[in-house]
Amino acid sequence: MENLTKILPTDDGYDEARIGFQLSHGHRPGLIVDAASIRxxxxAVRHAAAxxxxxxxxxxxxxxxxGSDGGVLILTxxxxxxxxxxxxxxxxxEAGTRWGAVVEAAGEHGxxxxxGSTPHVGAVSYTLGGGIGLLARAYGxxxxxxxxxxVVTADGALRTVRPGDDLFWALSGGRGAFGVATAIEVGLVPVAELFGGALYYDAGDVPEVLGTYLEWSRALPDAMTSSVALVPFPxxxxxxxxxxxxxxxHVRIAFTGPAEEGEELVAPLRALPRLVDTLRVLPYTDSATIHNDPPFPMAYHGSHAVxxxxxxxxxxxxxxxxxxxxxxxxxxxxxHLGGALSVPxxxxxxxxxAAYFFSMISQARLGPVHARFLDVLAPETVGVHLNFLYGENATERNVERAFSPADFARLRELKAVHDPDDLFRYTHRIRPARGQEQE
Ligand SMILES: Cc1cc2nc3c(=O)[nH]c(=O)nc-3n(C[C@H](O)[C@H](O)[C@H](O)COP(=O)(O)OP(=O)(O)OC[C@H]3O[C@@H](n4cnc5c(N)ncnc54)[C@H](O)[C@@H]3O)c2cc1C
Structure with a gap:
C-alpha cells in the first residue's frame, strides 16, 4: 500500500476526490485510492478484502x-x-477514459x-452497464x-475474459458487481458521418410535438435513432x-442512412413551427452537439422506466x-428503442x-412527483436500464429489474463463484446466490 496514492477523510482533497459529476449523492469512503495502474x-482490492x-x-x-460509506473507493x-x-x-x-477521447481517436480512422449522448461519461462503466447510445437502433x-x-476480481487477480467465459457474460451487463474493469476492448462501427442534429420547439407546441413524435417514431428504419426531451431552460x-x-x-436525430433519405424522414417533424433547427450532415466527432448535455457537475435526481x-x-x-x-x-x-436493440x-x-425509454430528471428531490411519474408509466413498464440507475434509484430491487428473472438468477450464481463475500457490494449490488439472507 506504500506506493499507492491514498486519500483519507481527514486529508485535503478528500471531497474533491470523492465527489464526481453528480452533486446530490456523495459517498464517504473510509479510504480513497487514486489508482494510476493495474497494480x-x-x-487496493487486496487491501479491502484483507x-x-x-x-x-x-x-x-x-x-x-x-451507500458506500466506510469502504474503499478506487478512482480510475x-x-x-x-x-x-x-x-x-x-x-x-482504459477504465478512466471518457467517451469524448474514444470518439476522437476512432474518428481519425472513419x-x-x-x-452515448455525452462525451464526458466514462466509456467503460457505460459499456458494462448496457449503453443506449446515439446509434442504438442501428447497432444495438x-x-x-x-x-x-x-478485470481485477475479488481475489486481487487480473483476468482477461472473452465471449464464452462466464465472467465475461456477467460483466457485460452486470458491471461493477463482479470486479474492477481496468480496460475493455470494443468493436467500432464504420460511421464517419451522420445526418443529425436537433429540433427545438416552444412550450405552447409541446403537446403537438410529442404527439407527432410518437406517431412518427412508430414506422422508422433501424438507421434512425431519435429521442425527445422537454427542458425548462434557464x-x-x-x-x-x-x-x-x-x-x-428538443428532438434529437442521428440517422446513419443517406442524408436525402434523412431529410425525407424528418419532414413531418419539420412541418411544425421550430425555434431552432440544426439538422445537417455532421461528422460523428461532432455528435455531442445532438443532445448538448451540460458539461458541468450538477445536483439531480432521476427516475425512469423501460x-x-x-x-x-x-x-x-x-x-x-x-x-x-x-x-x-x-x-x-x-x-425510441427497438431496431438493433431488439436483436438477442x-x-x-x-x-x-421494449419500444421506449422514458425518464424524468429534477434538480430538487421531488420524491412524490417521481413516484407519480412511475405510476403513470406502470401499465407499460417492463423494467429499467442499469446505466440510468444512480443515487437513491440504484436500489437492489431496481438492479434486479434491469434483467430477466433467469439472467438475474444466473448473475447471482456467478456472483457466488467470483465474489462470494460480496466485496463489490458498493456498486450496483447483486448478492451471491447463497448469501441471499445475509446483509
Ligand atoms: C449527462 C448524462 C448523459 C448520459 N447519457 C447516457 C446515454 O446516452 N446512454 C446510456 O446508456 N447512459 C447514459 N448515461 C448514464 C451513464 O452511462 C452512466 O451513468 C454511467 O455509469 C456513467 O459512467 P461513469 O464512469 O461516467 O460514472 P461513474 O459514476 O464513475 O461510474 C458509475 C458506476 O459504474 C461502476 N463502475 C465505474 N467504473 C467501473 C469499472 N472500471 N469497473 C467496474 N465498474 C465500474 C461503479 O459501480 C460506479 O458507481 C448518462 C449519464 C449522464 C449523467
Missing amino acids: DVRE HGHGVAVQNTGHGMPI RRMDGVRIDPVARTARI LAPLS FAADHLRSVE DVPGVPEPLRGRHAA LRDLTPTMIRDVLALIGPGSPDPAVMEIR ADNPVGHRD
Missing part, C-alpha cells in the same frame, strides 16, 4: 449509487488511455464507438460490441437566445405532472423487446 487497483471492507469504483461519478480517472486498431476495427479503452447496445474485459447567458427562459421540446409501449394518455398525464406550466416542471426524455445477444442486458 494499484490490485493492491480488512473486510467493501469496494466502490468511480471514474467520473456520473452514475454512482449511494488517471487510467485514461485509448488505443485504436483500425484494421480489426476495435478500441482498447470509425465510431457505440457512445454498447455491451453487444464488447470483445474482452481486463434565462442565463450561455443558453442560446431563442431558448433562454423557455420550456422547450416501456413495452407508450400511449398518448401517458404523455398527457406526464405533461400535466412535470410539463410546461405544471406545479413541478422537470426535465423529461423519451428515447449473449449478455444479460435486459428488455430487448
Whole structure:
C-alpha cells in the first residue's frame, strides 16, 4: 500500500476526490485510492478484502449509487488511455477514459464507438452497464460490441475474459458487481458521418410535438435513432437566445442512412413551427452537439422506466405532472428503442423487446412527483436500464429489474463463484446466490 496514492477523510482533497459529476449523492469512503495502474487497483482490492471492507469504483461519478460509506473507493480517472486498431476495427479503452477521447481517436480512422449522448461519461462503466447510445437502433447496445474485459476480481487477480467465459457474460451487463474493469476492448462501427442534429420547439407546441413524435417514431428504419426531451431552460447567458427562459421540446436525430433519405424522414417533424433547427450532415466527432448535455457537475435526481409501449394518455398525464406550466416542471426524455436493440445477444442486458425509454430528471428531490411519474408509466413498464440507475434509484430491487428473472438468477450464481463475500457490494449490488439472507 506504500506506493499507492491514498486519500483519507481527514486529508485535503478528500471531497474533491470523492465527489464526481453528480452533486446530490456523495459517498464517504473510509479510504480513497487514486489508482494510476493495474497494480494499484490490485493492491487496493487486496487491501479491502484483507480488512473486510467493501469496494466502490468511480471514474467520473456520473452514475454512482449511494451507500458506500466506510469502504474503499478506487478512482480510475488517471487510467485514461485509448488505443485504436483500425484494421480489426476495435478500441482498447482504459477504465478512466471518457467517451469524448474514444470518439476522437476512432474518428481519425472513419470509425465510431457505440457512445452515448455525452462525451464526458466514462466509456467503460457505460459499456458494462448496457449503453443506449446515439446509434442504438442501428447497432444495438454498447455491451453487444464488447470483445474482452481486463478485470481485477475479488481475489486481487487480473483476468482477461472473452465471449464464452462466464465472467465475461456477467460483466457485460452486470458491471461493477463482479470486479474492477481496468480496460475493455470494443468493436467500432464504420460511421464517419451522420445526418443529425436537433429540433427545438416552444412550450405552447409541446403537446403537438410529442404527439407527432410518437406517431412518427412508430414506422422508422433501424438507421434512425431519435429521442425527445422537454427542458425548462434557464434565462442565463450561455443558453442560446431563442431558448433562454423557455420550456422547450428538443428532438434529437442521428440517422446513419443517406442524408436525402434523412431529410425525407424528418419532414413531418419539420412541418411544425421550430425555434431552432440544426439538422445537417455532421461528422460523428461532432455528435455531442445532438443532445448538448451540460458539461458541468450538477445536483439531480432521476427516475425512469423501460416501456413495452407508450400511449398518448401517458404523455398527457406526464405533461400535466412535470410539463410546461405544471406545479413541478422537470426535465423529461423519451428515447425510441427497438431496431438493433431488439436483436438477442449473449449478455444479460435486459428488455430487448421494449419500444421506449422514458425518464424524468429534477434538480430538487421531488420524491412524490417521481413516484407519480412511475405510476403513470406502470401499465407499460417492463423494467429499467442499469446505466440510468444512480443515487437513491440504484436500489437492489431496481438492479434486479434491469434483467430477466433467469439472467438475474444466473448473475447471482456467478456472483457466488467470483465474489462470494460480496466485496463489490458498493456498486450496483447483486448478492451471491447463497448469501441471499445475509446483509
Ligand atoms: C449527462 C448524462 C448523459 C448520459 N447519457 C447516457 C446515454 O446516452 N446512454 C446510456 O446508456 N447512459 C447514459 N448515461 C448514464 C451513464 O452511462 C452512466 O451513468 C454511467 O455509469 C456513467 O459512467 P461513469 O464512469 O461516467 O460514472 P461513474 O459514476 O464513475 O461510474 C458509475 C458506476 O459504474 C461502476 N463502475 C465505474 N467504473 C467501473 C469499472 N472500471 N469497473 C467496474 N465498474 C465500474 C461503479 O459501480 C460506479 O458507481 C448518462 C449519464 C449522464 C449523467
